[in-house]
Amino acid sequence: xxxxxxxxxxxVLGKPRLSVPTGRxxxxxxxxxGSLVLLAPAIVLLLGLFIYPAAYAFYLGxxxxxxxxxxxxxxxxxxxxxxxxxxxxxxxxxxxxxxxVFVGGSVVGAVILGMVLALALRTATRSVRVVxxxxxxxxxxxxxxxxxxxxxxxxxxxxxxxxxxGTSSSDFLHSAPLVVVTAANCWSQTGFVMLVFAxxxxxVPGEVLESAKVENASAWQTFRKISxxxxxxxxxxxxxxxxxxxxxxxxxxxIMTQGGPLNATNILPVYxxxxxxxxxxxxxxxxxxxxxxxxxxxxxAIYVKLSRVRI
Amino acid sequence: xxxxRFEGVWKLFGDLPxxxxxxxxxxxxxxxxxxxxxGCGKTTSLRLLAGLERPSYGSIWIDNDDVTRLPPGKRDIAxxxxxxxxxxxxxxxxxxAFGPTVRREDKRELPSRVHQVASVLGLELLLDRxxxxxxxxxxxxxxxGRALIRQPRLFLMDEPLSNLDAAxxxxxxxxxxxxxxxxxxxxVYVTHDQVEAMTMGDRVAxxxxxxxxxxxxxxxxxxxxxDLFVATFVGTPKMNTFSxxxxxxxxxxxAIRSLGISVPVTDWQAAQLLxxxxxxxxxxxRPSDLHWEAEASPECKAHLKxxxxxxxxxxxxxxxxxxxGDVVMKARLPRACRVNADEPIDxxxxxxxxxxxxxxLGKAIVERPGAAGQKNQELQQNATAIPDIAxxxxxxxx
Ligand SMILES: Nc1ncnc2c1ncn2[C@@H]1O[C@H](COP(=O)(O)OP(=O)(O)OP(=O)(O)O)[C@@H](O)[C@H]1O
Ligand SMILES: [Mg+2]
Numbered sequence: 001x002x003x004x005x006x007x008x009x010x011x012v013l014g015k016p017r018l019s020v021p022t023g024r025x026x027x028x029x030x031x032x033x034g035s036l037v038l039l040a041p042a043i044v045l046l047l048g049l050f051i052y053p054a055a056y057a058f059y060l061g062x063x064x065x066x067x068x069x070x071x072x073x074x075x076x077x078x079x080x081x082x083x084x085x086x087x088x089x090x091x092x093x094x095x096x097x098x099x100x101v102f103v104g105g106s107v108v109g110a111v112i113l114g115m116v117l118a119l120a121l122r123t124a125t126r127s128v129r130v131v132x133x134x135x136x137x138x139x140x141x142x143x144x145x146x147x148x149x150x151x152x153x154x155x156x157x158x159x160x161x162x163x164x165x166g167t168s169s170s171d172f173l174h175s176a177p178l179v180v181v182t183a184a185n186c187w188s189q190t191g192f193v194m195l196v197f198a199x200x201x202x203x204v205p206g207e208v209l210e211s212a213k214v215e216n217a218s219a220w221q222t223f224r225k226i227s228x229x230x231x232x233x234x235x236x237x238x239x240x241x242x243x244x245x246x247x248x249x250x251x252x253x254x255i256m257t258q259g260g261p262l263n264a265t266n267i268l269p270v271y272x273x274x275x276x277x278x279x280x281x282x283x284x285x286x287x288x289x290x291x292x293x294x295x296x297x298x299x300x301a302i303y304v305k306l307s308r309v310r311i
Numbered sequence: 312x313x314x315x316r317f318e319g320v321w322k323l324f325g326d327l328p329x330x331x332x333x334x335x336x337x338x339x340x341x342x343x344x345x346x347x348x349x350g351c352g353k354t355t356s357l358r359l360l361a362g363l364e365r366p367s368y369g370s371i372w373i374d375n376d377d378v379t380r381l382p383p384g385k386r387d388i389a390x391x392x393x394x395x396x397x398x399x400x401x402x403x404x405x406x407x408a409f410g411p412t413v414r415r416e417d418k419r420e421l422p423s424r425v426h427q428v429a430s431v432l433g434l435e436l437l438l439d440r441x442x443x444x445x446x447x448x449x450x451x452x453x454x455x456g457r458a459l460i461r462q463p464r465l466f467l468m469d470e471p472l473s474n475l476d477a478a479x480x481x482x483x484x485x486x487x488x489x490x491x492x493x494x495x496x497x498x499v500y501v502t503h504d505q506v507e508a509m510t511m512g513d514r515v516a517x518x519x520x521x522x523x524x525x526x527x528x529x530x531x532x533x534x535x536x537x538d539l540f541v542a543t544f545v546g547t548p549k550m551n552t553f554s555x556x557x558x559x560x561x562x563x564x565x566a567i568r569s570l571g572i573s574v575p576v577t578d579w580q581a582a583q584l585l586x587x588x589x590x591x592x593x594x595x596x597r598p599s600d601l602h603w604e605a606e607a608s609p610e611c612k613a614h615l616k617x618x619x620x621x622x623x624x625x626x627x628x629x630x631x632x633x634x635x636g637d638v639v640m641k642a643r644l645p646r647a648c649r650v651n652a653d654e655p656i657d658x659x660x661x662x663x664x665x666x667x668x669x670x671x672l673g674k675a676i677v678e679r680p681g682a683a684g685q686k687n688q689e690l691q692q693n694a695t696a697i698p699d700i701a702x703x704x705x706x707x708x709x
Contacts, residue, residue, distance in 0.1 A: 205394075205396065205399075207392050207394050207396035208396045208397070208398060208399070210363050210383070210392075210396065211390070211392060211396040211398075211457075212398075212409075212413075213363070213382070213383045213384055214361055214362075214363070214383045214384065214386075214388055214389070214390045215384065215409060215410040215413055215414070216383075216384030216385065216413060216414055217384070217409075217413040218413075221413050225398075225401075225409070225413075226398055226400065229400035229401075230399060230400050
């Protein structure tokens with residue numbers, strides 16, 4: 001035995017000479033074949049109700065299926081014909097750009113607003129917390145139809161917004177349609193974001209914040225260096241959810257503008273719908289839907305990777 | 312460096328007084344220890360001083376400034392939290408550096424300060440780990456390090472050594488005392504461990520139920536506890552107490568009758584006892600003052616016969632529970648005494664070592680002269696004396 005003692009005689013950080021047993025370890029996870037039996041019903045449901053319809057819809061994007069007419073029943077696979085149309089479809093590329101602005105604006109707006117509200121409500125008195133929190137949650141719970149109608153009524157000519165600004169004849173849905181629908185979507189997602197962030201912030205131990213307070217850290221430093229890093233995985237997951245919710249928020253835009261005026265709010269889901277049901281080209285509508293699915297999947301993969309959340 | 316004053320400070324949680332009328336002056340550079348049982352308001356007092364809690368009544372002063380409404384960050388305090396409160400998202404290194412960084416202190420000095428503190432606390436090899444990857448004792452040392460890296464006006468430490476093993480605790484205790492002698496930063500130190508309190512504190516404040524019962528040097532508390540609570544709280548094993556009856560003989564000498572014997576008391580005890588109103592005082596006798604007959608000094612004029620009911624051998628000495636009549640007393644026995652359980656034993660004590668308390672109020676009714684504390688004081692000094700050798704050497708000695 002050497003007389004060298006590791007620091008404080010506590011932390012055994014030198015390499016002790018041990019003969020570690022070899023062979024199969026008992027603490028490794030092993031696949032249990034018996035679990036297949038128990039999982040069978042779930043696997044059947046997943047295949048029958050999700051994988052098959054999704055795959056079928058994907059396939060439809062590469063056919064000449066229409067809503068009415070001869071190919072409504074006897075449609076066939078047309079290979080890359082639809083894809084070629086898609087690549088040269090200027091409206092689609094414009095729609096992608098609009099989708100990006102709509103989703104990006106909604107995410108940034110809702111996340112910042114939700115965070116500010118969650119932080120503000122944490123220090124608010126109980127009565128304020130209950131009332132304000134309640135109102136915000138109601139905004140979130142409101143179905144897209146009601147939210148869309150409210151915002152339509154507020155921003156159209158002679159609406160609340162115009163009246164408040166004293167220019168009752170201006171129609172914001174015409175002059176700044178993308179801004180209005182993005183704001184409306186932001187408004188309806190903020191409640192959700194706030195709830196999630198408020199719950200996450202409650203998990204930041206009070207004494208940790210007090211410790212920072214004793215160190216004379218400013219509110220911003222405390223948030224930036226302590227609270228935000230602690231809740232970061234939640235922020236990443238929330239961003240992903242808001243992106244997906246916004247991508248799918250077809251009803252809100254369809255009610256307010258139907259994608260107009262002049263395609264100014266024509267996000268991908270709306271375009272897909274318009275192609276399929278207004279122009280009766282179901283196959284092309286499905287293909288646009290496929291694009292949406294691919295984008296969502298890529299985004300989901302990126303975010304799962306970023307947040308290192310194990311699913 | 313700063314002096315501190317609590318002026319009639321109350322803290323009520325709802326209706327519950329967690330701190331009740333705290334009055335205390337702490338001098339510049341003093342090391343004051345708050346000690347008391349769990350839930351007595353130690354942490355709350357510290358949080359009041361830190362500004363994390365606002366007093367319900369009263370005021371708190373630091374250096375002649377009323378800081379009652381000053382936010383914590385402006386008080387220039389470094390605090391060790393009972394629950395550590397480490398920043399879970401930061402490595403040990405960044406935990407240590409956080410305070411100086413947000414205070415915008417000199418960046419160039421920071422790495423050397425971090426390494427200095429880490430080496431004092433034995434954390435050098437853990438600097439890259441997050442708190443979740445540390446053991447309880449390691450976390451506690453990081454919490455301590457986060458305070459020690461600064462040179463504030465005031466150190467507030469809430470049970471900073473509670474989670475360390477015995478050897479490390481002794482070592483850190485010495486380290487903290489040494490640092491205090493070096494820096495002379497006023498320190499308020501909370502512990503429920505009265506050995507820590509007695510060995511570290513310039514003065515010790517004993518609390519119970521939100522009230523400050525007594526403040527004094529360790530010797531004062533040991534020699535002249537103000538009441539029964541302090542008397543039984545200070546000193547291990549705790550003081551034996553039993554009831555007694557005051558008697559006066561025909562020749563005018565005073566004695567107490569208890570434990571089946573009559574013990575003549577000293578003149579200074581008699582004088583104070585006769586002034587008191589009670590005829591049936593509660594009497595206290597420390598286990599260390601209850602001696603084995605065979606090795607008792609000539610002053611031990613009171614003799615007891617009892618039966619040893621239990622004995623704990625610690626090597627150098629042993630502690631015995633001895634049944635005398637219907638009272639069980641603890642006694643400290645020398646190694647030479649090989650008595651076993653259920654065997655009779657003869658004990659003796661010096662009446663001058665007795666403590667007397669009012670049976671109703673629990674207040675001390677006899678003040679003991681300081682001379683009696685002489686031998687105890689020497690022991691105390693030996694305990695706190697710090698060998699002047701480098702930390703690494705001392706580790707090996709441990
Ligand atoms: N935030 C609070 N709300 C309500 N009651 C509290 C609060 N903090 C402390 N108390 C109560 O105040 C009393 C004193 O608590 P405190 O934490 O000061 O005790 P302590 O002396 O530090 O005890 P321990 O040694 O167990 O840490 C306790 O009865 C406790 O239950
Ligand atoms: Mg406490």
